[in-house]
Amino acid sequence: MLPWSNYLKQSLYNRLLVILLMTIYQDLTGETGGVQAWTYNYSVNQNLDWDSARQWCRQDYTDMVAIQNQEEIVYLNTMLPKNSQYYWIGLRKVNEMWTWTGTNKTLTKEAENWAVGEPNNVGDGQDCVEIYIKRGKDEAKWNDERCTKKKGALCYTASCSEHCCSAHAECLENIGNYTCQCDPGFKGPRCQEAVECDTVSDPEQGSVNCDHPHGLFAFNSSCQFHCAQGYQLQGASQLLCQATGFWDHPAAQCQVKQCPPLDSGPHRGTMNCSNPIALHSYNSTCEFSCDLGFDLIGPDRIQCDHTGQWTGNVSNCTVVRCGPLSPPAMGNMSCVDPLGASSFTSSCGFSCEEGYLLRGDTNLTCLSTGQWTNHTPACEPQQCDILTSPPHGSLNCSGLHGQFHYGSQCLFSCEEGFLLNGLSDTECTSLGTWSRRAPLCLAQQCDTLTSPPHGSMNCSGLHGQFHYGSQCLFSCEEGFLLNGLADTECTSLGTWSRRAPLCLVVRCGTLSPPAMGNVSCVDPLGASSFTSSCGFSCEEGYLLRGDTNLTCLSTGQWTNHTPACELVQCENLLPRQPSPPPTPSSTPPSTQGPFMNCSHYLGEFSFSSLCLFTCSKGYYLNGTEELSCTSEGQWSDLVPSCQRNINTVQESSRMLVYAVVGAASAAGLLLLLGLGMLAAKKLSKKSDFHFDNSLWEERENPAFENS
Numbered sequence: 233m234l235p236w237s238n239y240l241k242q243s244l245y246n247r248l249l250v251i252l253l254m255t256i257y258q259d260l261t262g263e264t265g266g267v268q269a270w271t272y273n274y275s276v277n278q279n280l281d282w283d284s285a286r287q288w289c290r291q292d293y294t295d296m297v298a299i300q301n302q303e304e305i306v307y308l309n310t311m312l313p314k315n316s317q318y319y320w321i322g323l324r325k326v327n328e329m330w331t332w333t334g335t336n337k338t339l340t341k342e343a344e345n346w347a348v349g350e351p352n353n354v355g356d357g358q359d360c361v362e363i364y365i366k367r368g369k370d371e372a373k374w375n376d377e378r379c380t381k382k383k384g385a386l387c388y389t390a391s392c393s394e395h396c397c398s399a400h401a402e403c404l405e406n407i408g409n410y411t412c413q414c415d416p417g418f419k420g421p422r423c424q425e426a427v428e429c430d431t432v433s434d435p436e437q438g439s440v441n442c443d444h445p446h447g448l449f450a451f452n453s454s455c456q457f458h459c460a461q462g463y464q465l466q467g468a469s470q471l472l473c474q475a476t477g478f479w480d481h482p483a484a485q486c487q488v489k490q491c492p493p494l495d496s497g498p499h500r501g502t503m504n505c506s507n508p509i510a511l512h513s514y515n516s517t518c519e520f521s522c523d524l525g526f527d528l529i530g531p532d533r534i535q536c537d538h539t540g541q542w543t544g545n546v547s548n549c550t551v552v553r554c555g556p557l558s559p560p561a562m563g564n565m566s567c568v569d570p571l572g573a574s575s576f577t578s579s580c581g582f583s584c585e586e587g588y589l590l591r592g593d594t595n596l597t598c599l600s601t602g603q604w605t606n607h608t609p610a611c612e613p614q615q616c617d618i619l620t621s622p623p624h625g626s627l628n629c630s631g632l633h634g635q636f637h638y639g640s641q642c643l644f645s646c647e648e649g650f651l652l653n654g655l656s657d658t659e660c661t662s663l664g665t666w667s668r669r670a671p672l673c674l675a676q677q678c679d680t681l682t683s684p685p686h687g688s689m690n691c692s693g694l695h696g697q698f699h700y701g702s703q704c705l706f707s708c709e710e711g712f713l714l715n716g717l718a719d720t721e722c723t724s725l726g727t728w729s730r731r732a733p734l735c736l737v738v739r740c741g742t743l744s745p746p747a748m749g750n751v752s753c754v755d756p757l758g759a760s761s762f763t764s765s766c767g768f769s770c771e772e773g774y775l776l777r778g779d780t781n782l783t784c785l786s787t788g789q790w791t792n793h794t795p796a797c798e799l800v801q802c803e804n805l806l807p808r809q810p811s812p813p814p815t816p817s818s819t820p821p822s823t824q825g826p827f828m829n830c831s832h833y834l835g836e837f838s839f840s841s842l843c844l845f846t847c848s849k850g851y852y853l854n855g856t857e858e859l860s861c862t863s864e865g866q867w868s869d870l871v872p873s874c875q876r877n878i879n880t881v882q883e884s885s886r887m888l889v890y891a892v893v894g895a896a897s898a899a900g901l902l903l904l905l906g907l908g909m910l911a912a913k914k915l916s917k918k919s920d921f922h923f924d925n926s927l928w929e930e931r932e933n934p935a936f937e938n939s
Contacts, residue, residue, distance in 0.1 A: 234447060239586055241499055263897075271388060272297065272311065272386070272388055273385075273389065274385060274386050282383075286320075289322075292387075292389040293388065293389045294334065295334035295822075296388075297322055297386045298332040298335050299323075299343070300343070301343070305363075305372050308365065308386070309371060315365065317382060319365055319385070320362055320384070320385055321362070321363050321386055322334045323360075324359055324360050324379070327361040327375075345372070345374050347561075348813075350373070350376060351374075351375070357378050358377050359379055360379040361376055362374070362381075390819070391410045393505055396810060398424040400414060400417075401413055401791075412668070415475075417474070427476070428447065428448075428450045429453065429478060432483055435457060435459070439457070440455050442456070454472050459487075460486065462489055464487055465485075466485040466486065467481060467484035467528075468481035469482075485562070486678055488513040489514045490513050490540060490758070491512050491516065494518060494542075498520055498546055499549060500551070502520070503523075503546070505517065505518040505519075515535070516536040517533060517534070518542075518546075523549065523572075524600045525552050525576030526549035526550060527550050528549060528764070529548045530547030530548055532547065534916030549868075551620075552874070553598070554575070554578065554604050555604070557604065558582055559582065560584070560590075560609055560611050561611060562635065563584040563588065563609075564582060564611075564613040565581070565582050566580065575598060580597075582609050587639070588611040589611050590611055590665055592609025592611075593606045594812075596608070607723065614637065615664060616665060616666055617665075622644065622671065623672075624647045624650045624673040625644055625650065625671075627644055628645075640659065641657060641658070641659050642657065644673075648815065650674060652671045674699075677701040678698050678723075684732065684733065685734075686708060686709045686711075686712045686737070687735035689706050690707070691703065700724055703722075704719065704732075705719050706732065709735065711786040712737055712738065714733050715734040716733025717730050737758055739784070740762075740785070741826040742760050746776075746794060746797045749768055749797035751767070752766065753765065753767075754766075762785070763783070764784040765782070768781070768795050773834070774799055775800055775839060778790065799835055799838050800861070800863055800864070801839075802838065805828065805830075825851060827843045829843065829845075832912060839862070840861060840862040841860065844857060844858055845858075845871070848874065852875055855873060856869040857872060859871070
């Protein structure tokens, strides 16, 4: 698809080709060529300078060609034959402006067709223009050139005549035709019709008169506007129909005449206006009235007339005034006058000099009627309230203006035992009040007493508790004794006759711990005092004899005597113990044991006593070899016994076999005796049996000699 510009060019070329085939006529000599209507002529056999070329054109034709549009340029490039020197056109620099000499019109920017970089005025004097016909480069473009150069002449013959267009147009040549360019304000093929504007009608409250030189409400028609009485023209008074088909101004209107704007009304008054047409306009009326307390000065009604002026000025309101006031005798007056002295809303306040009281209204106001709200008040001497003697007291007053009047002074005093509550004097002031409140006579008050700890208090008095004459009695709880006298009294000086007593706790004698014992006490009220409780305990191996706890009674005695700690005793094992077994070299013992050796640290067979047991040779200890006396008074175990070793028995048996028959009876007797003693020892171990001293061989043991 061709670009749009190529499409237009091809379309234009086709149209020009058709026109060329239908209208072009070329002389057989080949010197000139042209078309019907607007006709082009050119020379090909000779080249001329620009002035000669124009003279040649004007001799037989209208003038050198004046190009009007791009279509014409395309047509010329197609129609004209190639000339190596190209062709002059009727464009020349006149007064530094490129001008078409045939039409004497200045070249417009839109119609320019210069080649690239042209016009350049190379070499100066390039005041004439050539067109590149069939050049190839910059084809059909223009170039400025010196006018003395020789080129082909390109002429035209005009097709326009005086009958082509009306007197209100300019005939313009076209390729093969002409057009009528209408003067402003005209239209149609020959520009014979005038442009029409909108119809103009009479404005409201007015009229219009029009003149139509080219037709009703057409180009150059003019209209004059007029308004009725009381109205004025708003807008231009005359309209002219322009070439654009529009009036040069909007249609005028008749606007009601306006009087000067009025203020909001008179100060301290109101203005009510009636506006039948518009605000403050012709026939508007305004009525005036004043606020309460003001009088109207001026007309009560004005009107806006046909000249736009009010029939009068805005009225004024003046304040109403009351008669002047004077201060009362022995008094003063102070006034506030917002609107002027003694005028409406004026307020006057009255006061009296010191020692005088105002009788009447303290403030008077000026009313809208011109009268004060009341008569002027008067000032009378001040009087204070009547005083009386306080109970249990007396009153003594004096004064220059009479008792209880301004300046009176009163003195107060109280009876014995009563104290003045307040200052003793007061004075009647200028305000009719006493300078101080009358005092009271209050009974002397002693310090507040409280019940002593662990005690009670009982008080009585005619003038209140703890006041003058009050008596208080004290007593103590069980276990406590009164320290001081039991009664006291509040004196006239406000002090107690005696200091309040105390309740001291009853104390018992100090307790000491028993020997080999301890004591621990709880003393809620003090050491060894009433309710104190002491618990006793003994050291290990000692037994408490007596009460384990003693308490201090309210009588100051303990509940019992202090207990004692006695040493714990174990059972006496034997009154006398045999000696330890002899050494091997000694004589064999008569018995096998056991043999006991005891140590007594605190006492014989008592707590911590220790006894050791041994057996004769050939015997072993059956039981614990060591017994100790415990803190419970029991031995730590049973008394042990001595048993014969088995080896010793066998050896004895062999000896018996080899013994003589005579000795058999003796040996048998001894064996029976040994067996009997062993049986006795077993019985003693199982049933706390004690050996009889007759069965032991009595021997001294050095371990027991010092016990």
